[in-house]
Amino acid sequence: ETGVTQTPRHLVMGMTNKKSLKCEQHLGHNAMYWYKQSAKKPLELMFVYSLEERVENNSVPSRFSPECPNSSHLFLHLHTLQPEDSALYLCASSQVAGEAFFGQGTRLTVV
């Protein structure tokens, strides 16, 4: 248990669906992240929120929309995804100048 909880753990969605991934951290951290892990690729940073403000958007397509309503919660809203978006989506949190703690991830399959 890392203190970062992601739901759901698995998600299958059609290309016309809208779904959301949820992340919650109980560590009192002030930064939260979304990463994407595809097969045989490094973890790709998607978004960073610091103190609920988005500080990084790493050229992610607009079909991925993050939301950070408070410092403990982070969402990733998904709509009209493509099959190539199938991947493991990881949420993490950290303090400044500290290690990032990751959730268990959501395995997303787009059909």
Next chain:
Amino acid sequence: DQQVKQNSPSLSVQEGRISILNCDYTNSMFDYFLWYKKYPAEGPTFLISISSIKDKNEDGRFTVFLNKSAKHLSLHIVPSQPGDSAVYFCAASSLSGTYKYIFGTGTRLKVLA
């Protein structure tokens, strides 16, 4: 352009021997480095870190070495145990608070019993 590289995709080591995992980086602004361990279908778990003011950090069986001039770091695991079998990622960041952790592609370690 990949700023953090792990050039060995896999490594096999006999139980009880030393495992050495390597990582190279290109961006001289990085001053904080981390190693993570990942099992299938789980998130990465933090193992050990080092800041650029040090050249070595040790935690039990895990030691990380940093060679700033070569922009190279390594993770030593000794003695290696079968439970260490996993994918290991190195990551680099900046203590100036840019909030970016850049990861390598990972090295799959298999410890043979």
